[in-house]
Amino acid sequence: MNRARIALTPQDRERLARAHPQILTPGAGARVRALLLVTFLAALAAFGLWRLDISLARVGTGLAQLGHFIVLMLPPDPGTQLPLYIHALGETLAIAFLGTLGGALVAFPFGFLAAKNVIPNIFAHFAVRRFLDTVRGVDKLIWALIFVTVVGLGPFAGILAIATSSFAELGKLFSEAVEALDRKPVEGVVSTGGSPAEAVRFGMLPQVLPVLASQLLYYFESNARQSTIVGIVGAGGLGLHLAEQIRVLEWQKVSFLILMMLVMVAVIDFISSRLRFAIIGKSRIG
Structure with missing residues (x-):
């Protein structure tokens, strides 16, 4: 069953913004916290890649080796x-x-x-x-x-x-x-x-x-x-x-x-x- 989409008028949007300002218009503090969280997660991922010695060169070498193994696997034969x-x-x-x-x-x-x-x-x-x-x-x-x-x-x-x-x-x-x-x-x-x-x-x-x-x-x-x-x-x-x-x-x-x-x-x-x-x-x- 199709659901009709409700279009909000500018007056409705203004009333919603007044009633729920923390949701529709997040403050500077919320934006800063979100930016800090994203920065922390990106830094954590970068540190993990560096600490575990994961690099694009190793990934490329591994994919090439995997392709070589796939060629050796063909055709399947018991x-x-x-x-x-x-x-x-x-x-x-x-x-x-x-x-x-x-x-x-x-x-x-x-x-x-x-x-x-x-x-x-x-x-x-x-x-x-x-x-x-x-x-x-x-x-x-x-x-x-x-x-x-x-x-x-x-x-x-x-x-x-x-x-x-x-x-x-x-x-x-x-x-x-x-x-x-x-x-x-x-x-x-x-x-x-x-x-x-x-x-x-x-x-x-x-x-x-x-x-x-x-x-x-x-x-x-x-x-x-x-x-x-x-x-x-x-x-x-x-x-x-x-x-x-x-x-x-x-x-x-x-x-x-x-x-x-x-x-x-x-x-x-x-x-x-x-x-x-x-x-x-x-x-x-x-």
């Missing part, structure tokens, strides 16, 4: 290792799926424990939130390095890394979804004599499950990409083979592995997007 790479692709999908599922199963109860409208005790709520923040503050790649040391190389370390990181991130998202629920269904269950557990079961779960399912699908899509990254440090999947081929300068195999990852992510993105829209649509109709 050689005789196509069956091995297909198996690694299955490992990558398994790491993403099992890691996301495991993290979601643990995050589900924590999402309710971290929600203010479920656990009103401020100390318990604070403790659960800070625990999730602590786990979430460690990147998936760091968790992968930790679990590779603990359980050894292979997909199991990748699954544990994805599950641990996803548990904390999904727990925070789940708690926010629970806190944003409409209280009327919960109050209706309580007013008819329902227990707190029944209020959660019949008042909260029907509202929150479609949102949680949509978030879970998005995280599976994201973890499919992340599972390749954690594989580079020895957690199995395509990432492990990608790191090996880069070390031995087999650039045609590197490009084939990258192409496999792009296709995998595109397919997962397409399917998960359709499923998310279907879930959201059904929840709105319901």
Whole structure:
């Protein structure tokens, strides 16, 4: 629907300027503060470029080298290792799926424990939130390095890394979804004599499950990409083979592995997007 544009008369502009002078006609102090902020940010950026030894010459050299590598990558060729790479692709999908599922199963109860409208005790709520923040503050790649040391190389370390990181991130998202629920269904269950557990079961779960399912699908899509990254440090999947081929300068195999990852992510993105829209649509109709 097109919205009509309202034209202000000079008299209207004058009245607005009198009513809100700090917005329409900022004073000299505001202009000076804005100029100082822009100058500070520009100086900070220039200092960062100088301190990190970033120059146009290095950027140009890097781009030329990148172009040379791209030429070496063409055409993509798996050689005789196509069956091995297909198996690694299955490992990558398994790491993403099992890691996301495991993290979601643990995050589900924590999402309710971290929600203010479920656990009103401020100390318990604070403790659960800070625990999730602590786990979430460690990147998936760091968790992968930790679990590779603990359980050894292979997909199991990748699954544990994805599950641990996803548990904390999904727990925070789940708690926010629970806190944003409409209280009327919960109050209706309580007013008819329902227990707190029944209020959660019949008042909260029907509202929150479609949102949680949509978030879970998005995280599976994201973890499919992340599972390749954690594989580079020895957690199995395509990432492990990608790191090996880069070390031995087999650039045609590197490009084939990258192409496999792009296709995998595109397919997962397409399917998960359709499923998310279907879930959201059904929840709105319901």
